[in-house]
Amino acid sequence: MRTESRVTRKQVGIRDVAAAAGVSVTTVSHVLNDTPHTRTSEETRTRVKEAAANLGYKPNRLARGLRTQASGMVGLITEEIAITPYAGRIIQGAQEAAAERGLTLAIINSALNPAPDIEPQLLRALMDRQADGFIYATVYHDEVVVPEEMHASPAVLIGARDRDGDIPSVMPDERAGAASVVDMLLAAGHKRIAYAATSVDVPATRGRIAGYRERMIAAGRFEDRLVVEAEAEASGGYRAAMALLNHGAAPPQRPTALFCYNDRMAMGAYRAAAELGLSIPRDLSIVGFDDQAPIPYSLYPELTTVALPHYEMGAWAVETLSALVEGKGEYRLLGAHSTLLACPIVHRGSVAPPAAT
Amino acid sequence: MRTESRVTRKQVGIRDVAAAAGVSVTTVSHVLNDTPHTRTSEETRTRVKEAAANLGYKPNRLARGLRTQASGMVGLITEEIAITPYAGRIIQGAQEAAAERGLTLAIINSALNPAPDIEPQLLRALMDRQADGFIYATVYHDEVVVPEEMHASPAVLIGARDRDGDIPSVMPDERAGAASVVDMLLAAGHKRIAYAATSVDVPATRGRIAGYRERMIAAGRFEDRLVVEAEAEASGGYRAAMALLNHGAAPPQRPTALFCYNDRMAMGAYRAAAELGLSIPRDLSIVGFDDQAPIPYSLYPELTTVALPHYEMGAWAVETLSALVEGKGEYRLLGAHSTLLACPIVHRGSVAPPAAT
DNA sequence: CTGAAAGCGCTTACAG
DNA sequence: CTGAAAGCGCTTACAG
Numbered sequence: 001m002r003t004e005s006r007v008t009r010k011q012v013g014i015r016d017v018a019a020a021a022g023v024s025v026t027t028v029s030h031v032l033n034d035t036p037h038t039r040t041s042e043e044t045r046t047r048v049k050e051a052a053a054n055l056g057y058k059p060n061r062l063a064r065g066l067r068t069q070a071s072g073m074v075g076l077i078t079e080e081i082a083i084t085p086y087a088g089r090i091i092q093g094a095q096e097a098a099a100e101r102g103l104t105l106a107i108i109n110s111a112l113n114p115a116p117d118i119e120p121q122l123l124r125a126l127m128d129r130q131a132d133g134f135i136y137a138t139v140y141h142d143e144v145v146v147p148e149e150m151h152a153s154p155a156v157l158i159g160a161r162d163r164d165g166d167i168p169s170v171m172p173d174e175r176a177g178a179a180s181v182v183d184m185l186l187a188a189g190h191k192r193i194a195y196a197a198t199s200v201d202v203p204a205t206r207g208r209i210a211g212y213r214e215r216m217i218a219a220g221r222f223e224d225r226l227v228v229e230a231e232a233e234a235s236g237g238y239r240a241a242m243a244l245l246n247h248g249a250a251p252p253q254r255p256t257a258l259f260c261y262n263d264r265m266a267m268g269a270y271r272a273a274a275e276l277g278l279s280i281p282r283d284l285s286i287v288g289f290d291d292q293a294p295i296p297y298s299l300y301p302e303l304t305t306v307a308l309p310h311y312e313m314g315a316w317a318v319e320t321l322s323a324l325v326e327g328k329g330e331y332r333l334l335g336a337h338s339t340l341l342a343c344p345i346v347h348r349g350s351v352a353p354p355a356a357t
Numbered sequence: 358m359r360t361e362s363r364v365t366r367k368q369v370g371i372r373d374v375a376a377a378a379g380v381s382v383t384t385v386s387h388v389l390n391d392t393p394h395t396r397t398s399e400e401t402r403t404r405v406k407e408a409a410a411n412l413g414y415k416p417n418r419l420a421r422g423l424r425t426q427a428s429g430m431v432g433l434i435t436e437e438i439a440i441t442p443y444a445g446r447i448i449q450g451a452q453e454a455a456a457e458r459g460l461t462l463a464i465i466n467s468a469l470n471p472a473p474d475i476e477p478q479l480l481r482a483l484m485d486r487q488a489d490g491f492i493y494a495t496v497y498h499d500e501v502v503v504p505e506e507m508h509a510s511p512a513v514l515i516g517a518r519d520r521d522g523d524i525p526s527v528m529p530d531e532r533a534g535a536a537s538v539v540d541m542l543l544a545a546g547h548k549r550i551a552y553a554a555t556s557v558d559v560p561a562t563r564g565r566i567a568g569y570r571e572r573m574i575a576a577g578r579f580e581d582r583l584v585v586e587a588e589a590e591a592s593g594g595y596r597a598a599m600a601l602l603n604h605g606a607a608p609p610q611r612p613t614a615l616f617c618y619n620d621r622m623a624m625g626a627y628r629a630a631a632e633l634g635l636s637i638p639r640d641l642s643i644v645g646f647d648d649q650a651p652i653p654y655s656l657y658p659e660l661t662t663v664a665l666p667h668y669e670m671g672a673w674a675v676e677t678l679s680a681l682v683e684g685k686g687e688y689r690l691l692g693a694h695s696t697l698l699a700c701p702i703v704h705r706g707s708v709a710p711p712a713a714t
Numbered sequence: 715c716t717g718a719a720a721g722c723g724c725t726t727a728c729a730g
Numbered sequence: 731c732t733g734a735a736a737g738c739g740c741t742t743a744c745a746g
Contacts, residue, residue: 013739024717029741039715061485062423063739066722071419073463073486088445088466095466095479104482106430107464109445109452122452125461128418129430234655267655274631292651298591298624370723381733386725396731420723423738 012055021051028052032059071130074098074321077108077123078137090137090158093314101322106131123149132325135317140171142203154324156317161338168324170316170339174204177306177343178211178259181287184345185257186219189353190285193221194255196240196265198232205232208261208289232261237268245276245284256284256354263288263295263305266350270299281352291346301349309341316341369412378408385409389416428487431455431678434465434480435494447494447515450671458679463488480506489682492674497528499560511681513674518695525681527673527696531561534663534700535568535616538644541702542614543576546710547642550578551612553597553622555589562589565618565646589618594625602633602641613641613711620645620652620662623707627656638709648703658706666698673698 018025023044030038031048040048051057065071076094091107098105106126110119126134133154138144144160146167157169185193195212198205209227216222228243230236237260244255260266266288270280278284280301288296288305296303316339375382380401387395388405397405408414422428433451448464455462463483467476483491490511495501501517503524514526542550552569555562566584573579585600587593594617601612617623623645627637635641637658645653645662653660673696 011739014741015739025740026717026719026742027715030716033741035742041715044715058481058485060423060487060739061482062419062428062487063722064741066417066419066423066724067739067741069722091464092466095464099479099482102482104463104479104486106461107448107452109449122456122461124415125418125456125459128415129461130417130419234651235657238657264651264655268657271631271657274628294591294621294649295651295655298621298652300592300595300625300628368723371725372723382724383726383733383735384731387732390725392726398731401731417723420738421725423740424723424725426738 011060012057014057014059016055017048017052017057020055021048023048065130069130070132070325072102073104073106073126073129073131074318074325075106075108075123075126075131075134076137076317077110077119077134079110079139089310090314090317093311093316094135094318095314097315097318097322101318103132103318103322105318120147120149123147127153133321135321136167137314137317140202140204154321156321156324158313158317168320168337168339170313170320170341171203172308172313172343173340174207174343175211175214176340177289177345178208179215180211180343180345181259181289181306182212182215182219185259185285185287185351186215186221188257188285188351190257191221191354192226192255193257193259194244195227196237196244196258196260196269197227197229198236198261198265199229200232205261212259226255230265232265234264234268234271237265238272239268240265241269241272242276245272245278257287257351258284259287259289261289263290263292263303266303266305267295267299270303281350282355285351285354287345287351289343296346296348299350304348304351305346306343307346308343312341368417369414371414371416373412374405374409374414377412378405380405422487426487427489427682429459430461430463430483430486430488431675431682432463432465432480432483432488432491433494433674434467434476434491436467436496446667447671447674450668450673451492451675452671454672454675454679458675460489460675460679462675477504477506480504484510490678492678493524494671494674497559497561511678513678513681515670515674525677525694525696527670527677527698528560529665529670529700530697531564531700532568532571533697534646534702535565536572537568537700537702538616538646538663539569539572539576542616542642542644542708543572543578545614545642545708547614548578548711549583549612550614550616551601552584553594553601553615553617553626554584554586555593555618555622556586557589562618569616583612587622589622591621591625591628594622595629596625597622598626598629599633602629602635614644614708615641616644616646618646620647620649620660623660623662624652624656627660638707639712642708642711644702644708646700653703653705656707661705661707662703663700664703665700669698 014025014028018028028048031040031045095105108122134150135156136146137158138160141160143163145163155167157167159171161169197209213222228240230240247253258269260269266286269286273280273284280286288303291305291307296305371382371385375385385405388397388402452462465479491507492513493503494515495517498517500520502520512524514524516528518526554566570579585597587597604610615626617626623643626643630637630641637643645660648662648664653662
């Protein structure tokens, strides 16, 4: 049972506080907001603060927003991301950064191939609520053309560049991440490091293979037959691994390490290794990419992989957006600069030095 | 390049529309909102609508909210759900239902073990924005005590009952889902159906094993040694499957079907089957639970499992909440009723009739 | 140091 | 059928 009073009692407003403290609403507003260039006697300040606390006064943000023309709300449009396994952390990063700044996040989950109407409709809903700005998080494209409406507000992009070059963006440094995997494998003593590639043409595929090739070439270890292409799924990883490993040949013929485009492919590679009687990591080291739950810790041994900086991208986005919002008007100046965030290796159990041969 | 005018042009307000149409703002408001018990000449109506369309008038929801004391915004508090793999669909279901009703969803991602302050802080942010009500989505508990503040507003619970019995709730019908799996397996001809259980004491564990036992007993097939407990992870599934299958015994000794508490355990069971040289589904049928991406379609053969009604629970929640909000004041009357939603089997490739013995 | 008053953009009795 | 006016709860020049 609850005290009904809490439910029904009228909201206390700034006027109630003013009355209780025996001052004007102006003064209440000033002391509660610490309005700059305003002096109020210490005595009055404490009287006001006490009154506010006693009454449990909570300013109505709607009213404030109406008056100040700033809602303190930012919209996060996620392209399927809310229903995509790995990117809830974007939301988390954005939300924590928003909370620090007193901003509220309103999330719009747009479809990957948005129905022509629904996304603008949701976007409008937020604009009608005077959202101060927008973050558009894509599932990873090169370039994206953001909804027309977004150009009228401060905006920031996650995972893609703006085709019109207007909007700041952030994305993972796939290339550096892949390069660091090769470095790590090389340092562990591997010489024949294969790559299970995939052919979809997105930044992730290009960046990862570029990082791989670059380092393999630099180390003088690159060979065409070390990379095979397949679908970016477990089944593709199985096929690629079979092609790479099943030459009936022992090392040095056979690769001692297999770097997979993503964790799903790595999962298929585990199955291939099992069928070929190869023990991981003794006979074969495997590295994935994405750190896609729950794969890495569901495999045996647990999969060493590369994490995407989802949390960091979310936080970066609201930080940048919030700067844009502050510096209204000239926010175009920041322009199209695009930031790359590091992808750290998550070390687990699937990498070991190659067996002595 | 964008037309700067769009960026800088002052927002058009209801007054501009009134001026353009040569009527009062009262009239504009009436025709645009179709205010009941109000008649306006057809001619005036069209004039107003045209003027609004020409000017691209979009009502300021902040102002409307301030006036009507209803923000049209509902808060969705998710306990780690935004960063949990399988429940983005709750958000999606809630969002689509909200959009249909002209409501906007604001999402708060609370931690599983919330820091004592952060969650109430976010909740307050939404209350200060005059949210009309709240949905609290838990990761699955029996009962939960919702934050004190929520009791002051219409509210609805996903995945748990309210300890105080005040708040309507919805959850998956785990028991019926598990029962339907046993029925399906029985119908396929299996007699020895094992269950890989887990011992954490949450509704999901109890409901699933209850459904299993109930049907096995009804069919006269229940045996204690058909169920073994392990951790609810791939490693536990591996161990349980090994214990169940590795008696060196062929059917009819050995179970021909294995129902796993969740998909992660099923994943471990696949590995055990492979090591034991058992082919799925020829030698062993496996069924999981959760339909947790990307496991079911990353396994070979793809895993038959049971889906949780996330989308439906999300939609149910906003529908119910919206009813509560409409019927303000007496919303307590709806009270603690708790709704169960069906968990459908998703048929894939891991079930077949038992091999003839 | 403090306050009266205008105004943010709407809706809604109420009057005509 | 239509409109003038009050008011939702704040903030902010401006005056004193």
